[in-house]
Amino acid sequence: MSLLTVIxxxxxxxxxxxxxxxxxxAYLHKQAKQDVKRKLAACFVLAQKTxxxxYYTLSxxxxxxxxxxxxxxxKLPPSYLKLPATLLGxxxxxxxxxxxxIGELLLIDALKRSYLASSEVASMAVVVDPIDAAAFKFYQKYGFLELPESDKLFLPMATIAQLF
Incomplete structure (x- = not known):
């Protein structure tokens, strides 16, 4: 499967x-390069030449x-109190x-990249923490579900697998 973005x-x-x-x-201008270097987040860009x-980040x-x-x-074993996921930050x-x-293309690319990585490093969902109400609606439009008692949304990897 080909991807649209590069690191x-x-x-x-x-x-x-x-x-x-x-x-x-500000994140892209000042912090992204350091986060990539420190392995805190991977930053992927959709670029035409330079x-x-x-862009989007995953961690x-x-x-x-x-x-x-x-x-x-x-459906999950009760002994797993913490579950692995991918953060679309x-x-x-x-x-x-x-x-x-382009926002939709970036989201699809991020989901595809997350799905592919989940076959080597377990992840049961992609989680987002929308920055504002417009972002919240954007992710809900694509099937993201609310994580109760948080401001986050998630999309199960099983759902993502059906896309690809």
Whole structure:
């Protein structure tokens, strides 16, 4: 399966990226390279030559089993209190490229990458922590479910597997 994104590198022009959200812009400009270097997050970019059209980050995460809906908990061994997951930490599209479906392409790419990695490093879901109400609606539109007692959403890897 081919992927649309590549790992962020020094050849990408991070400084020209602007999505309209100061936190997401600042992360790419100042923090992403350090997070990649320290293995805290992997940052993937959709780029045309050096121009970054959008990016997302992935990292490992564990979630408490008791946060999952009851029907999912019943299918899991009770001894697994913490479950492995993948955190889709950030997803942003440059303002010059918004409204072109790039956010959806980035999400699909992130889900595909997460699914492929889950065959080698276990992950039972992709979790997101939406930055605002618009992001919350974006992820819900694609089937993400609320994690009770948190501001996070998740999509089970079993659901993602059906996509690919």
């Amino acid at each position: 962020l590198s020094g050849s990408h022009n991070k400084e020209s990226f602007s999505c309209g959200n100061i936190l997401l812009d 121009v970054i059209k959008g 490992g995460l564990s979630i408490n089993q008791n946060l999952l809906p009851a029907e999912m908990q019943r 950030r997803l942003a599209v440059d303002s010059k490229h918004q409204g072109q479906g």
